[in-house]
Amino acid sequence: MLGIFIKALRFAADKHVLQRRKGCDKIPYINHPIKVVQLLYNASETDPELLAAAILHDVLEDTCTTDEEMRNIFGNRVTNIVLEVTDDMTLNYDDRKRSQIKRAPTLSDDAKKIKIADKISNIRDILDLTLAWSDRRKRQYFEWSEKVVHGCRHTNPFLDTAFDDILKEALGAVPHD
Numbered sequence: 001m002l003g004i005f006i007k008a009l010r011f012a013a014d015k016h017v018l019q020r021r022k023g024c025d026k027i028p029y030i031n032h033p034i035k036v037v038q039l040l041y042n043a044s045e046t047d048p049e050l051l052a053a054a055i056l057h058d059v060l061e062d063t064c065t066t067d068e069e070m071r072n073i074f075g076n077r078v079t080n081i082v083l084e085v086t087d088d089m090t091l092n093y094d095d096r097k098r099s100q101i102k103r104a105p106t107l108s109d110d111a112k113k114i115k116i117a118d119k120i121s122n123i124r125d126i127l128d129l130t131l132a133w134s135d136r137r138k139r140q141y142f143e144w145s146e147k148v149v150h151g152c153r154h155t156n157p158f159l160d161t162a163f164d165d166i167l168k169e170a171l172g173a174v175p176h177d
Helices: 002-015 031-042 048-055 067-085 093-106 109-128 135-150 157-173
Strands: none
Touching: 002 048, 002 067, 031 048, 031 109, 031 157, 048 067, 048 109, 067 109, 093 109, 093 135, 109 135, 109 157, 135 157
């Protein structure tokens, strides 16, 4: 079963090959989904299909990959999880953010776990990378993430605690306007 994860890792690396994370550091984008997988693994999530979906979680949103292509390669379960965590890119930014909050409680447990790990990773990167974001924008991201994660809780206690810890650190590190 581990083969599906290895295949997904290679696929994600190929799809994200030219992408970089936001910020002055310009680290390879693939580092982000790898961090999400690492968080899940550290939370005792070892299902290869869940980890494959985690490594692929931004592929539909950020590349020209189609869900049909993904379904042909990775099957229904992995693709359906990825589809659950993929934003509707036809919506404007604010509507996409509101949609994530609204949809969070309706996600499958697997999608909720990925969503929490994704938010943990993003907040950690906001704290660690050199971003040209104002303190206000950072705080808005932290507060919005808290609303999304609220709808995803109680699927993995480790992830809930890890999110609470990083959120507390982030809110303490970034002053109010």
